[in-house]
Amino acid sequence: MKPKRMLRCGLVLPGLAAVLLAVPGCNEENKQFKMADTDGNGSISASEFERYMLEAIYAASDADGNAKITFAEWQAANPDADKDKFGAPDRNGDRSVTPAELKAHFARQGTMDDLFSKIDTDKSGSLSQDEVKVFKKTLEAQSGSTSMQKLSQAATQ
Numbered sequence: 001m002k003p004k005r006m007l008r009c010g011l012v013l014p015g016l017a018a019v020l021l022a023v024p025g026c027n028e029e030n031k032q033f034k035m036a037d038t039d040g041n042g043s044i045s046a047s048e049f050e051r052y053m054l055e056a057i058y059a060a061s062d063a064d065g066n067a068k069i070t071f072a073e074w075q076a077a078n079p080d081a082d083k084d085k086f087g088a089p090d091r092n093g094d095r096s097v098t099p100a101e102l103k104a105h106f107a108r109q110g111t112m113d114d115l116f117s118k119i120d121t122d123k124s125g126s127l128s129q130d131e132v133k134v135f136k137k138t139l140e141a142q143s144g145s146t147s148m149q150k151l152s153q154a155a156t157q
Contacts, residue, residue, distance in 0.1 A: 033129050043126035049119075050112045054103055060148055068096035077148045115155050 036044050036052050044052075061069045061077040074097070075081040089097045089105030097105075106112050119127055119135045135154070142150035 030129070033132060041126075043124075043128055044132070045126050046113070046116050049116050049127060050103075050106075053112055053115070054099065054106070057148070058099055058102060060146075068094075068098055069102070070096050077146060078152075079146065080149065118155060 033044070034040070036048060038048055038051075039045070058069065061073050063073045063076060071081070071083055071086045074086055086097075089101045091101050091104070116127070117123075119131050121131055121134070122128070138154045138157070139147075139150045142153040144150040144153055
């Protein structure tokens with residue numbers, strides 16, 4: 001997992017979450033988009049999106065930084081978390097979820113593909129800055145108290 005990135009406006013958000021949930025009025029959106037666009041082609045591919053979203057979700061949840069998310073950590077980031085559903089990605093039964101388990105779980109469910117398709121409104125197979133900005137506005141309009149709740153709500157609309 002890559003370390004969290006600090007926005008100059010003072011908000012700490014990892015990876016693509018910084019692009020999607022940037023501080024309103026902060027002029028860092030373009031810089032953050034370029035950081036997510038690792039190949040520098042001016043758009044975010046599905047693989048870039050998946051990598052950054054997994055980093056963002058993991059960084060927002062792994063409070064102690066030990067590369068394992070416990071249910072208590074997951075619940076702190078997701079107050080509506082369901083303990084039974086938390087066990088699904090825990091393939092080895094150790095009551096924690098590693099980055100590999102989380103990635104495999106999302107791949108089995110098609111979660112990242114579905115979210116990417118929702119943001120990719122022109123169906124080009126990549127995300128433009130305009131598409132990310134539109135989705136960011138959708139996120140900002142959500143009622144959740146955490147960025148994870150807002151993302152979950154926006155993804156299901």
